[in-house]
Amino acid sequence: MLTKPSLTLKRKLKASPAQVFSAWADPKKIVHWFGPSETQGGSVHAEMDVRPGGSYRLSFKTEDGEYHEVGGVYREVVPNSRLVFTWAWHSTPERQSLVTVTVAKDGDGTLLTLSHEQFFDEQARDGHQRGWTGTLEKLDRYLS
Numbered sequence: 001m002l003t004k005p006s007l008t009l010k011r012k013l014k015a016s017p018a019q020v021f022s023a024w025a026d027p028k029k030i031v032h033w034f035g036p037s038e039t040q041g042g043s044v045h046a047e048m049d050v051r052p053g054g055s056y057r058l059s060f061k062t063e064d065g066e067y068h069e070v071g072g073v074y075r076e077v078v079p080n081s082r083l084v085f086t087w088a089w090h091s092t093p094e095r096q097s098l099v100t101v102t103v104a105k106d107g108d109g110t111l112l113t114l115s116h117e118q119f120f121d122e123q124a125r126d127g128h129q130r131g132w133t134g135t136l137e138k139l140d141r142y143l144s
Contacts, residue, residue, distance in 0.1 A: 004117070004118045004119055004120070005119040005121065005122050005124070005125035006115065006116060006117040006118065006119060006125065007115070007116050007119075007125055007128065007129050007132070008113065008114070008115045008116075009113070009114045009129070009132055009133065009136060010111060010112070010113050010114075011111075011112045011114075011136045011139075011140065012106060012109055012110070012111055012112075013109055013110045013111075013112055013139070013140055013143050014108075014109045014140075014143060014144055015109065015110055015143040015144075016105075016109075016110060017080045017081065017103040017104060017105055017110045018080045019110075019143060020103045020110045020112055020139075020143065021079060021080045021081070021083070021103050023139060023142065023143060024083055024101055025048070025050045025077075025079075025083065027046035027047065027048045029142075030044070030046050030048070030058070031044040031045065031046050032044075032142050033135070033138040033139045033141070033142035034046070034058055034060065034135060034138075035058075035060040035062075035068075035131075035134075035135060035138070036062070036130065036131040036134040036135055037134030037135075037137065037138065038062045038063045038064070038134070039060045039061070039062055039063075039138075040060070040061045040062065040063055043060045043061040044058065044059070044060040045058070045059045045060070046058050049074075050074060050077055050083075051074060051077055052074055052075065052076060052077055053073065053074065054073070054074050054077075055071065055072065055073050055074070056071055056072060056073075056074065056085065057069065057070075057071040058070050058071070068089070069089065069090040069091075070087060070088065070089050070090070071088065071090065072085050072086035072087050072088055072096070072099075073085065073086050075098075076100075080103065081102065081103060081104070082100070082101070082102045082103075083099075083100070083101045084098065084099070084100045084101075085098075085099050086098055086099075087099045087116070092120075095120045095124065096118070097116060097117060097118045097119050097120075097124075098116070098117045098118050099114065099115070099116050099117075100113075100114070100115045100116075100117075101113070101114050112136070112139075114132060114136065116128055116132065
């Protein structure tokens with residue numbers, strides 16, 4: 001069987017694991033940083049039921065005026081440590097992939113590891129790699 005493309009990004013953040021986890025798990029916080037670098041300020045909306053089996057929906061507009069919406073279901077929630085959730089854009093609901101976010105104490109900060117697996121194809125992976133890179137830069141700024 002062919003392995004589907006995946007990506008892993010690591011980022012050291014100047015915040016505690018609890019602060020980083022909360023930034024991902026609190027809808028009031030995630031709206032301040034989620035989305036790629038070209039996301040319009042103030043356009044992020046979040047509906048999140050952060051528990052195993054709970055669902056989420058995140059939407060935002062990019063600077064070109066385009067509307068984006070992604071959603072899925074939380075598979076695993078380990079407070080201050082790990083989130084695992086399915087990921088599918090509203091425009092291609094059949095293309096479901098899997099995101100794992102882990103946070104671990106690293107010196108005076110936190111090492112965040114984001115793994116995104118089971119992409120439809122290389123192009124989808126490359127686009128998400130750009131998007132996640134910008135998103136994690138915004139998270140870093142939000143937590144600083």
